[in-house]
Amino acid sequence: xxxxxxxxxxxxxxxxxxxxxxxxxxxxxxxxxxxxxxxxxxxxxxxxxxxxxxxxxxxxxxxxxxxxxxxxxxxxxxxxxxxxxxxxxxxxxxxxxxxxxxxxxxxxxxxxxxxxxxxxxxxxxxxxxxxxxxxxxxxxxxxxxxxxxxxxxxxxxxxxxxxxxxxxxxxxxxxxxxxxxxxxxxxxxxxxxxxxxxxxxxxxxxxxxxxxxxxxxxxxxxxxxxxxxxxxxxxxxxxxxxxxxxxxxxxxxxxxxxxxxxxxxxxxxxxxxxxxxxxxxxxxxxxxxxxxxxxxxxxxxxxxxxxxxxxxxxxxxxxxxxxxxxxxxxxxxxxxxxxxxxxxxxxxxxxxxxxxxxxxxxxxxxxxxxxxxxxxxxxxxxxxxxxxxxxxxxxxxxxxxxxxxxxxxxxxxxxxxxxxxxxxxxxxxxxxxxxxxxxxxxxxxxxxxxxxxxxxxxxxxxxxxxxxxxxxxxxxxxxxxxxxxxxxxxxxxxxxxxxxxxxxxxxxxxxxxxxxxxxxxxxxxxxxxxxxxxx
Amino acid sequence: xxxxxxxxxxxxxxxxxxxxxxxxxxxxxxxxxxxxxxxxxxxxxxxxxxxxxxxxxxxxxxxxxxxxxxxxxxxxxxxx
Numbered sequence: 001x002x003x004x005x006x007x008x009x010x011x012x013x014x015x016x017x018x019x020x021x022x023x024x025x026x027x028x029x030x031x032x033x034x035x036x037x038x039x040x041x042x043x044x045x046x047x048x049x050x051x052x053x054x055x056x057x058x059x060x061x062x063x064x065x066x067x068x069x070x071x072x073x074x075x076x077x078x079x080x081x082x083x084x085x086x087x088x089x090x091x092x093x094x095x096x097x098x099x100x101x102x103x104x105x106x107x108x109x110x111x112x113x114x115x116x117x118x119x120x121x122x123x124x125x126x127x128x129x130x131x132x133x134x135x136x137x138x139x140x141x142x143x144x145x146x147x148x149x150x151x152x153x154x155x156x157x158x159x160x161x162x163x164x165x166x167x168x169x170x171x172x173x174x175x176x177x178x179x180x181x182x183x184x185x186x187x188x189x190x191x192x193x194x195x196x197x198x199x200x201x202x203x204x205x206x207x208x209x210x211x212x213x214x215x216x217x218x219x220x221x222x223x224x225x226x227x228x229x230x231x232x233x234x235x236x237x238x239x240x241x242x243x244x245x246x247x248x249x250x251x252x253x254x255x256x257x258x259x260x261x262x263x264x265x266x267x268x269x270x271x272x273x274x275x276x277x278x279x280x281x282x283x284x285x286x287x288x289x290x291x292x293x294x295x296x297x298x299x300x301x302x303x304x305x306x307x308x309x310x311x312x313x314x315x316x317x318x319x320x321x322x323x324x325x326x327x328x329x330x331x332x333x334x335x336x337x338x339x340x341x342x343x344x345x346x347x348x349x350x351x352x353x354x355x356x357x358x359x360x361x362x363x364x365x366x367x368x369x370x371x372x373x374x375x376x377x378x379x380x381x382x383x384x385x386x387x388x389x390x391x392x393x394x395x396x397x398x399x400x401x402x403x404x405x406x407x408x409x410x411x412x413x414x415x416x417x418x419x420x421x422x423x424x425x426x427x428x429x430x431x432x433x434x435x436x437x438x439x440x441x442x443x444x445x446x447x448x449x450x451x452x453x454x455x456x457x458x459x460x461x462x463x464x465x466x467x468x469x470x471x472x473x474x475x476x477x478x479x480x481x482x483x484x485x486x487x488x489x490x491x492x493x494x495x496x497x498x499x500x501x502x503x504x505x506x507x508x509x510x511x512x513x514x515x516x517x518x519x520x521x522x523x524x525x526x527x528x529x530x531x532x533x534x535x
Numbered sequence: 536x537x538x539x540x541x542x543x544x545x546x547x548x549x550x551x552x553x554x555x556x557x558x559x560x561x562x563x564x565x566x567x568x569x570x571x572x573x574x575x576x577x578x579x580x581x582x583x584x585x586x587x588x589x590x591x592x593x594x595x596x597x598x599x600x601x602x603x604x605x606x607x608x609x610x611x612x613x614x615x
Contacts, residue, residue: 078576078588081588084592084593084595084596085570085595087596088565088569088592088595088596088598089565089566089570089599091599091603092563092599095559095562095603095606212583212584212585213581213584214584215584216584216585216586233586233588234576234577234578234586234588235572235576235588240572240573240576243572244571244572247569247570248570274607274610274611275611277603277607278600278604278607279600281599281600281603284599285593288589288592288593288596289593
């Protein structure tokens with residue numbers, strides 16, 4: 001540990017600095033009162049282009065992404081690069097669809113995607129399903145941010161639980177006090193650090209390692225020497241379809257995650273969102289370059305640290321930095337990853353807490369809750385969510401969170417018909433959507449259960465690539481589970497809607513109007529009316 | 536998945552606005568092209584030693600930026 005003193009010092013100094021910013025953030029763009037979800041949970045719905053860029057960038061490109069994507073490329077090559085097409089296709093979809101969520105939420109005061117579903121389909125049950133799906137999918141995602149911090153701590157030789165607990169306690173405290181303003185302010189520092197580190201890494205490391213040509217030939221040699229057929233510099237005939245479906249499915253899932261909605265709803269108007277859809281891909285470029293760090297680690301001969309006899313691939317980026325960079329810069333790089341974990345963890349816990357408050361607490365426990373009571377409940381819920389995440393990481397195998405995160409992507413996709421398509425059309429019957437959700441959820445779980453991972457000695461939940469041979473097709477091409485599940489979900493929702501219409505089962509009222517979906521800053525808001533009217 | 540069009544918004548609340556602009560079709564390019572693996576699943580030609588598979592997909596990011604930027608310019612709310 002002693003030879004890591006400069007790194008640890010810089011890490012701690014930067015960490016303390018941003019923690020201070022987190023607490024000060026409650027006074028930044030200070031509202032008259034913080035005692036409402038609009039203020040605490042959405043930063044007053046007032047963020048302009050720059051803040052939104054940093055906030056959504058910090059929200060979607062998490063520390064875990066920065067650690068796990070290169071680890072995937074390090075281990076499997078081309079298949080790990082799916083993160084790039086995935087983050088290319090997400091923005092056009094947000095521009096077309098999520099922007100409608102902004103408008104309708106602006107008019108009706110929705111805080112969560114489940115609020116929207118509640119009003120759109122007039123079904124508290126469907127909204128509850130969407131809320132629970134969101135919370136369950138988000139929890140392991142928060143836990144994974146800890147895995148990102150843990151990887152850097154390990155590389156600095158810091159083991160044990162206390163540093164992690166302290167980091168998360170500080171995070172919990174300033175999120176409690178400042179709400180969404182804290183991650184919005186910290187995101188500035190985080191991103192400047194990350195951009196600096198990656199730009200240096202992308203020019204400095206290849207120069208040190210003898211150029212890109214050498215890096216890729218070293219990777220080629222490594223993949224050729226392993227017995228596994230799936231790792232290579234290119235895709236093979238069986239995993240191309242999986243690559244494309246995983247990219248598409250992950251993009252659809254990402255935009256359904258409640259924390260994405262939180263980031264989008266916090267922006268000031270539609271132009272801010274549109275402008276950001278053109279500017280946010282700067283992060284995708286960054287992510288693509290970060291993915292290539294996996295190949296650099298191969299060329300540099302990095303061997304992942306092992307814990308409990310298993311190699312921890314997530315340590316390769318920190319280890320590579322530690323080996324190549326001077327100590328002080330390694331400290332900056334590690335701080336970037338560590339702080340990078342705090343921003344999304346804060347936003348995700350706020351999003352999960354808002355779901356609990358709006359769609360469980362207010363709907364079922366205390367319907368008369370005032371704005372300030374809602375804010376108080378959300379603040380407490382955000383603490384509970386974070387304590388849960390820490391407990392999951394410390395008490396269970398971190399691998400468990402990674403598996404849960406895999407499942408999380410598949411289950412959040414099952415809200416696509418209600419939330420994603422619900423923004424475009426009111427055609428589906430609420431009962432049809434519930435039936436589709438149940439079918440998609442069951443099928444997704446069943447398929448994930450069947451996927452083994454021989455490399456890790458697991459029989460179940462070993463990945464998300466489903467072999468079409470198991471469904472009776474005469475091919476071993478693989479497809480992303482989430483996409484198959486959501487396809488089934490849609491078919492069931494479609495058929496059930498037809499059946500329910502034929503049976504003249506009453507449908508819920510739609511509290512939104514067509515022009516609500518185009519509303520912009522300055523348009524009149526209908527506060528609370530719709531939620532009361534649609535019961 | 537094309538957005539609905541509102542040609543005659545009631546009570547003028549969305550006067551002159553809709554997200555049904557034909558420019559939105561441009562966004563299909565960055566959604567569809569990156570999913571066509573046969574376009575880029577090869578090594579040659581390399582760029583500065585980086586295989587085609589990797590640099591072309593990084594170039595798709597630029598395509599995405601150009602398409603979204605054009606749509607933004609063409610559909611943004613006037614006067615702001």
